[in-house]
Amino acid sequence: MRIHVQNPAGESQFAVTEAQWSAALSRNPDMTGLEVSFASDEEGLTQALPEAEVLLSWVRPLRQRFPAGALPGAAPRLKVIACTSAGVDSAAPFEWLPDSVALLNNRGTHADKAGEFGIMAILMLQTRMPAFADQQRRGEWKPLFASTLEGRRVVIVGLGSLGGGVARRARQFGMRVIGVRNGPEPHPDCDETHATEALDTVLPRAEFLVLACPLTERTRGLLSRERIALLPPGARVVNIARGAVWDQDAICDALEAGHLEGCVTDVAVPEPLPADHRLWRTPGMVVTPHVSADDHARYNDRTLDILFENIRAMRAGRPMPNRVDPVKGY
Amino acid sequence: MRIHVQNPAGESQFAVTEAQWSAALSRNPDMTGLEVSFASDEEGLTQALPEAEVLLSWVRPLRQRFPAGALPGAAPRLKVIACTSAGVDSAAPFEWLPDSVALLNNRGTHADKAGEFGIMAILMLQTRMPAFADQQRRGEWKPLFASTLEGRRVVIVGLGSLGGGVARRARQFGMRVIGVRNGPEPHPDCDETHATEALDTVLPRAEFLVLACPLTERTRGLLSRERIALLPPGARVVNIARGAVWDQDAICDALEAGHLEGCVTDVAVPEPLPADHRLWRTPGMVVTPHVSADDHARYNDRTLDILFENIRAMRAGRPMPNRVDPVKGY
The missing domain is CATH 3.40.50.720 (NAD(P)-binding Rossmann-like Domain)
Incomplete structure (x- = not known):
């Protein structure tokens, strides 16, 4: 051969x-x-x-x-x-x-690496690292306390290698893992799984939301402005899928308005992201340059x-x- | 009573x-x-x-x-x-x-919270988040890739609640955990343990070093300038102990000289750290305001x-x- x-x-x-x-x-x-x-x-x-x-x-x-x-x-x-x-x-x-x-x-x-990146992002958002990064820039020492991840709910959209890797780690930290994928069949590292059609009923429960699905015509724009509004106030979002899976401007708006507390994104539209793009400077946003799974x-x-x-x-x-x-x- | x-x-x-x-x-x-x-x-x-x-x-x-x-x-x-x-x-x-x-x-x-903070800090340093934070400030999209934690060596100084909590998490990520404490007796989450007297022989093997000991007259200044030099080039250091356990200026010097690749410190001398202190602005240094264990x-x-x-x-x-x-x- x-x-x-x-x-x-x-x-x-x-x-x-x-x-x-x-x-x-x-x-x-x-x-x-x-x-x-x-x-x-x-x-x-x-x-x-x-x-x-x-x-x-x-x-x-x-x-x-x-x-x-x-x-x-x-x-x-x-x-x-x-x-x-x-x-x-x-x-x-x-x-x-x-x-x-x-x-x-x-x-x-990619499963192992994406799992580590995903749980790092969740831990950073839980620990309020975006706020501490701002404080460090200003030289401001102001403690903000946070509890552990145990018992907190994470919704993971996409349960392939990336999402599955994150689910496995999230379970190790005692989180309640809610998976969303094409069908509702169970996943060994999820407490519940739901079909993508049920996404709108799941989003209001997401203390954390991790986007880890492939970009297809079905998932393009999946996390729309309307769906971002369904997330509870103070929700935190991690995107290791593709920048086109969420409405990037609506995410920035939601952070600026304080509806979301923080985001970590490893993807952007476009990539590479131009130096003057608002994503870099949106408060509460952590940007990494597409390294989460490699x-x-x-x-x-x-x-x-x-x-x-x-x-x-x-x-x-x-x-x-x-x-x-x-x-x-x- | x-x-x-x-x-x-x-x-x-x-x-x-x-x-x-x-x-x-x-x-x-x-x-x-x-x-x-x-x-x-x-x-x-x-x-x-x-x-x-x-x-x-x-x-x-x-x-x-x-x-x-x-x-x-x-x-x-x-x-x-x-x-x-x-x-x-x-x-x-x-x-x-x-x-x-x-x-x-x-x-x-403090064990659970410190364990989460410690593994978050290790994951951030492994993933090169300090460099990405610099890039985000400049609006620069430049991927830097990193492998997973599996098989990497972490030396943890102090195996009380804090160090023990970090050791447990590090083991979950497949790291090789080397504990340092007063006696050489084994610890369930360490692959090896050594007495503090053997610290100098252990430091050259530390890809990661986590300081998690109490501040006592024996540990004040423990990570001295001479001992920092014993760490391998590119080593990464996490301090969740007390600022006086390391030579803070020598740490900043080692980061500026490129001998250390990155640090996360949750403690400082003095606390609160004044806005104009060099620790805030040392390249590769992530500062959090004493929140790691609470x-x-x-x-x-x-x-x-x-x-x-x-x-x-x-x-x-x-x-x-x-x-x-x-x-x-x-």
């Missing part, structure tokens, strides 16, 4: 290396019969495509590189495109993707383990666990 | 109330035969002292109120002084305390439970678990 690894051009620190490949093979000794090639330029990709059966690639170039109808001619043997990111929204819509090619996301690489030291190793797990499934005739449904978008 | 509760003057939000007292009695139904009085002024204290057998008081007024030799005359029946704070350093030295009076600290009220919503309830636990021990002729050794200072 021929596998081509297309690394991002000019960002060699993210590249999957031959050494990481070899190490992954030693961890997965059943992965025999694989021939691999590596490239980070257009020429390397063009050379590899005619023979490649599996393409491991970062997600951005896919849509541009393959206009609708182009892929079968360029890569006649291709069966699998594995993306190195968990979110594949930047490759949507998927009219360029033939039915014969399975698109895999990289779900599973663990570079361990990322590529997990990426390859996930790829091999999917190849293993394909060889055994089982469904590939990371296959994206192009209609759902994740 | 006559118990007098002396609340802090002019800070009624911290006062132990009669309602909290009644609730504590219902939780501890064996606590019969107690007569209680409450005051927050000097007159109320003077009135209560001649008959009081137990005095529950905040720690600050004790030394001033009772010069050496004064206590037996003012409070001839007094057997116990219970302090509402865990650290009793502000009442030291204890030449004012007769051997016939047991001094209790409030150890045990959980006001639950504090007085725990204080009374701890007091009753000690009275129970005294009545049964057992050692009181919170009794301070005036020579050790904690």
Whole structure:
């Protein structure tokens, strides 16, 4: 089986290396019969495509590189495109993707890191770190006390790797975890789960709200101005999903009006956020530059383990666990 | 048994109330035969002292109120002084305390809250939040990635309530926890423990260092300039002990020189910290105003439970678990 690894051009620190490949093979000794090639330029990709059966690639170039109808001619043997990111929204819509090619996301690489980021954000908001950061800027020593997280309610929208990772940590701190996802089926780290349709009935109970869903046409603008108003006064919001999942201006307005007490966001519209954007300066807002789920030291190793797990499934005739449904978008 | 509760003057939000007292009695139904009085002024204290057998008081007024030799005359029946704070350093030295009076600290009220603050601080430093706070001030979107806490080493100095609470959380995140305390006996949440005398051999291994010991004559200046130099380059330090436990200026110097990557301190010399103090503006330093261990919503309830636990021990002729050794200072 021929596998081509297309690394991002000019960002060699993210590249999957031959050494990481070899190490992954030693961890997965059943992965025999694989021939691999590596490239980070257009020429390397063009050379590899005619023979490649599996393409491991970062997600951005896919849509541009393959206009609708182009892929079968360029890569006649291709069966699998594995993306190195968990979110594949930047490759949507998927009219360029033939039915014969399975698109895999990289779900599973991010759970631990996102769980740590999420609980850090919750702890910071509970401890009132945004207010203390303001005070530090002014040189003001004014204690504001806060209780522990035990028994407090957190609503987590999206229970994939990111949301699931946060739910697990929140449970360790004794929080009451309310999950919201497409269906109402239970989740091992949630005290309750609700379908997205029930979101409006859940929001008034959210002392903390964590957005951790993929960006799809269904979730774009999900936390609208009207829904922000449904949150209880003093609620705190964490966004590790995508900036387009909430109404960013309405969030800033709600912080300025004092309806929300604080926010931590790792995402923004646009990214990178321009220096003069109001998000940077909204009181109670903590902005981090899209780092909540990426663990570079361990990322590529997990990426390859996930790829091999999917190849293993394909060889055994089982469904590939990371296959994206192009209609759902994740 | 006559118990007098002396609340802090002019800070009624911290006062132990009669309602909290009644609730504590219902939780501890064996606590019969107690007569209680409450005051927050000097007159109320003077009135209560001649008959009081137990005095529950905040720690600050004790030394001033009772010069050496004064206590037996003012409070001839007094057997116990219970302090509402865990650290009793502000009442030291204890030449004012007769051997016939047991001094209790409030150890045990702070473990959960301190554990949450400690792991929040570690997560913030790991995630590089001090750098992101700088970037937010400048409106700069520049990702800096970090791995998870798993397998990273944290040295915790002091394994009382505060340090023990942090150790428990650090273990939940898969950290390797190295405890330092007076003796080398093991601690259930530490992978290793070492005596304070071995501190210099432990510091070079500290990716994270958490100061959580009481301030005593032995720990004053414990993290000296020389010991800061023993920390590995890029080390991160959290201080939830007292500002006098580290050399505050040497810490600022080490951050400015880039030897340390970041610090979170909840304590300072002096407190409150003046607006023009360098600590506020040292790069990589996060300052919070002495809030790491105080959980006001639950504090007085725990204080009374701890007091009753000690009275129970005294009545049964057992050692009181919170009794301070005036020579050790904690």
